[in-house]
Amino acid sequence: MSEHIPPGTAWYSLPSPFPMKRGGQLHGARLAYETWGRLNADASNAILILPGMSPDAHAAHSEADPRPGWWDWMIGPGKPIDTRRWFVVCVNPLGSCKGSTGPASIDPATGQPYRLRFPELSIEDMADAASHLVRGLGITQLACVVGNSMGGMAALALLARHPGIARSHVNICGAARALPFSIAIRSLQREAIRLDPHWNDGQYDDQAYPETGMRIARKLGVITYRSALEWDGRFGRVRLDPEQRDDDTPFGLEFEVERYLEGHARRFVRAFDPNSYLYLSRSMDWFDLGESHGGDVHAVLATLTGLRQALVIGVKTDILFPIQQQEEIAAGLRSAGCQTRFLAMPSPQGHDAFLVDEARFGPALAEFLHTVPLHAHDPGKVA
Amino acid sequence: MSEHIPPGTAWYSLPSPFPMKRGGQLHGARLAYETWGRLNADASNAILILPGMSPDAHAAHSEADPRPGWWDWMIGPGKPIDTRRWFVVCVNPLGSCKGSTGPASIDPATGQPYRLRFPELSIEDMADAASHLVRGLGITQLACVVGNSMGGMAALALLARHPGIARSHVNICGAARALPFSIAIRSLQREAIRLDPHWNDGQYDDQAYPETGMRIARKLGVITYRSALEWDGRFGRVRLDPEQRDDDTPFGLEFEVERYLEGHARRFVRAFDPNSYLYLSRSMDWFDLGESHGGDVHAVLATLTGLRQALVIGVKTDILFPIQQQEEIAAGLRSAGCQTRFLAMPSPQGHDAFLVDEARFGPALAEFLHTVPLHAHDPGKVA
Numbered sequence: 031m032s033e034h035i036p037p038g039t040a041w042y043s044l045p046s047p048f049p050m051k052r053g054g055q056l057h058g059a060r061l062a063y064e065t066w067g068r069l070n071a072d073a074s075n076a077i078l079i080l081p082g083m084s085p086d087a088h089a090a091h092s093e094a095d096p097r098p099g100w101w102d103w104m105i106g107p108g109k110p111i112d113t114r115r116w117f118v119v120c121v122n123p124l125g126s127c128k129g130s131t132g133p134a135s136i137d138p139a140t141g142q143p144y145r146l147r148f149p150e151l152s153i154e155d156m157a158d159a160a161s162h163l164v165r166g167l168g169i170t171q172l173a174c175v176v177g178n179s180m181g182g183m184a185a186l187a188l189l190a191r192h193p194g195i196a197r198s199h200v201n202i203c204g205a206a207r208a209l210p211f212s213i214a215i216r217s218l219q220r221e222a223i224r225l226d227p228h229w230n231d232g233q234y235d236d237q238a239y240p241e242t243g244m245r246i247a248r249k250l251g252v253i254t255y256r257s258a259l260e261w262d263g264r265f266g267r268v269r270l271d272p273e274q275r276d277d278d279t280p281f282g283l284e285f286e287v288e289r290y291l292e293g294h295a296r297r298f299v300r301a302f303d304p305n306s307y308l309y310l311s312r313s314m315d316w317f318d319l320g321e322s323h324g325g326d327v328h329a330v331l332a333t334l335t336g337l338r339q340a341l342v343i344g345v346k347t348d349i350l351f352p353i354q355q356q357e358e359i360a361a362g363l364r365s366a367g368c369q370t371r372f373l374a375m376p377s378p379q380g381h382d383a384f385l386v387d388e389a390r391f392g393p394a395l396a397e398f399l400h401t402v403p404l405h406a407h408d409p410g411k412v413a
Numbered sequence: 414m415s416e417h418i419p420p421g422t423a424w425y426s427l428p429s430p431f432p433m434k435r436g437g438q439l440h441g442a443r444l445a446y447e448t449w450g451r452l453n454a455d456a457s458n459a460i461l462i463l464p465g466m467s468p469d470a471h472a473a474h475s476e477a478d479p480r481p482g483w484w485d486w487m488i489g490p491g492k493p494i495d496t497r498r499w500f501v502v503c504v505n506p507l508g509s510c511k512g513s514t515g516p517a518s519i520d521p522a523t524g525q526p527y528r529l530r531f532p533e534l535s536i537e538d539m540a541d542a543a544s545h546l547v548r549g550l551g552i553t554q555l556a557c558v559v560g561n562s563m564g565g566m567a568a569l570a571l572l573a574r575h576p577g578i579a580r581s582h583v584n585i586c587g588a589a590r591a592l593p594f595s596i597a598i599r600s601l602q603r604e605a606i607r608l609d610p611h612w613n614d615g616q617y618d619d620q621a622y623p624e625t626g627m628r629i630a631r632k633l634g635v636i637t638y639r640s641a642l643e644w645d646g647r648f649g650r651v652r653l654d655p656e657q658r659d660d661d662t663p664f665g666l667e668f669e670v671e672r673y674l675e676g677h678a679r680r681f682v683r684a685f686d687p688n689s690y691l692y693l694s695r696s697m698d699w700f701d702l703g704e705s706h707g708g709d710v711h712a713v714l715a716t717l718t719g720l721r722q723a724l725v726i727g728v729k730t731d732i733l734f735p736i737q738q739q740e741e742i743a744a745g746l747r748s749a750g751c752q753t754r755f756l757a758m759p760s761p762q763g764h765d766a767f768l769v770d771e772a773r774f775g776p777a778l779a780e781f782l783h784t785v786p787l788h789a790h791d792p793g794k795v796a
Contacts, residue, residue, distance in 0.1 A: 211641030
């Protein structure tokens with residue numbers, strides 16, 4: 031998978047052994063990350079970005095890697111996450127295949143890829159690993175931890191397990207626990223991969239690769255990342271041009287929306303490790319901030335200490351992480367005494383809106399971060 | 414597939430040849446149907462039910478088949494569709510595998526099942542076939558045509574292509590055209606079947622059967638037939654008991670919601686013909702009442718004549734046939750001068766609510782049908 035790791039990647043070695051929440055441990059594990067801007071003298075101006083399931087750490091372009099990142103309009107000099115002011119770190123989660131140690135990595139005990147011998151992966155493991163990176167980079171306290179989607183889960187785990195690690199938080203389309211509709215969708219994605227004979231209990235290679243399972247998993251993902259409202263306007267009932275159609279294939283593609291899904295599948299299938307996909311997907315199903323801390327979600331959120339300010343954003347058209355889940359996060363943080371702003375975005379793009387709705391998400395983050403003090407001892411401005 | 418045809422089924426022979434809208438024709442084709450109640454002397458008290466994609470014609474129990482039907486609480490003496498008053502006909506759509514002629518039927522030209530030699534199937538073909546059944550049963554004019562889901566599409570095609578065939582209409586979770594989100598879901602269901610090597614371009618048999626593709630298609634169907642809201646209350650994050658889990662299967666089932674999907678898949682996979690599934694699924698994608706009649710949907714609906722009263726019902730939690738689509742139908746029927754009542758049901762069960770939310774759908778249909786005159790010349794009561 032090395033060709034899919036961005037050239038600007040830096041690596042951080044985790045303590046070895048690194049214990050995993052559900053049992054087992056990793057030896058010689060590392061995290062891939064990228065940074066932008068400069069850490070200030072008291073190491074207090076860092077923003078950590080915890081991305082969703084599939085993006086790599088290349089959130090924005092840099093000298094080392096001038097290709098646009100997946101949040102290029104969000105991060106940079108003068109942009110909403112302003113790298114003249116902030117030192118920005120984006121980390122590829124533990125368990126991913128984009129540079130951090132995961133099921134496709136070599137197990138030092140065997141010299142072979144872990145595959146299904148990788149220990150069970152939880153959101154909490156991603157959070158613990160990220161906490162080591164924060165300390166390893168010499169950051170006193172994060173000015174802000176920003177979590178998107180799965181990263182929004184990991185950010186809550188980070189705040190709950192490492193009190194005081196951040197003084198502010200932006201949670202975007204995240205959740206404090208997985209609910210059955212999302213579990214059902216992810217379970218079906220995993221089943222499509224598992225039932226592909228080429229998956230072969232994780233023992234695939236480039237020649238015998240679970241292409242069909244990954245295609246179906248990705249297309250189902252894309253369907254749940256966007257929204258019916260967006261697609262009505264974007265695709266309607268537009269057909270493909272005759273030369274784009276494969277009329278010899280029974281039940282082949284005919285509508286523009288089908289070609290869109292096809293393009294997403296083609297770009298993804300060979301670029302993401304199937305076993306890593308399974309591990310990351312299941313970690314989300316398992317996540318329940320309440321269960322992990324012996325209480326209900328609200329009670330656990332209400333005990334988060336050290337967090338002064340938060341911005342919680344949901345999207346009204348999100349079916350995968352529905353907006354009630356962000357309302358739940360915001361209510362919990364308020365009970366913790368954290369000054370919390372909740373935004374219900376009317377973006378048509380569903381769960382993925384934060385990746386594309388620059389006009390709404392850019393100003394929201396810019397305004398919020400303007401109120402976050404640069405130094406840990408500043409009182410901060412009132413939003 | 415014969416074991417899946419209900420014992421109370423009657424058959425109606427379609428004219429031979431029966432021309433198909435997109436080309437080709439059927440010879441010796443027939444429709445499976447069941448009836449309840451009695452046709453009155455002037456043959457004016459008939460209600461035709463056009464079901465969704467997968468149900469058979471056994472909508473309610475009868476002497477010939479005492480098993481409960483899929484709408485048993487709706488149809489019967491003293492029930493919302495009261496068989497003391499109405500003669501009720503439920504038809505299995507053309508192209509299905511539940512008794513009507515479809516891809517699994519024997520092609521008289523070859524003595525072999527049609528499989529992919531079955532002509533392209535459209536919603537309009539189902540409507541035309543149903544119109545022959547109505548005439549064949551000696552019905553002067555339907556008192557009402559009730560269409561659910563795919564049947565709601567077929568009902569609109571029936572009304573548009575056979576003016577005056579019914580004097581009232583109930584459209585439940587239907588649509589006047591397929592939109593891209595639903596097309597994407599159905600396209601992915603078809604792809605899961607098509608990519609199953611056992612599908613084999615439609616040349617499967619009971620030994621080599623596209624079980625995996627059908628499992629995935631069905632589970633994705635069930636996910637989109639229900640709603641996140643319902644499942645939060647019904648399943649939450651409840652786990653399976655240890656003895657119900659198969660811990661030896663990597664990434665095996667763990668949550669109650671996964672077992673629910675598994676049960677649905679098991680019951681369906683061998684009970685529905687995969688080729689029939691593909692044909693019916695695609696017919697919905699193709700459906701656009703506007704395209705078929707050279708106008709936009711509203712304009713075509715506004716020209717429907719002869720329809721005096723309509724009840725259009727949508728469900729707020731329906732993601733497959735979203736409620737805007739029923740609003741569109743209601744607005745169009747009003748423009749046609751049809752006295753139209755629109756109900757936006759707050760049922761949590763999503764698209765499937767009409768099958769299970771007896772408390773809301775029962776009274777709605779009972780009240781509406783109470784206003785439909787028994788005889789064609791009655792002025793009818795005002796709803």
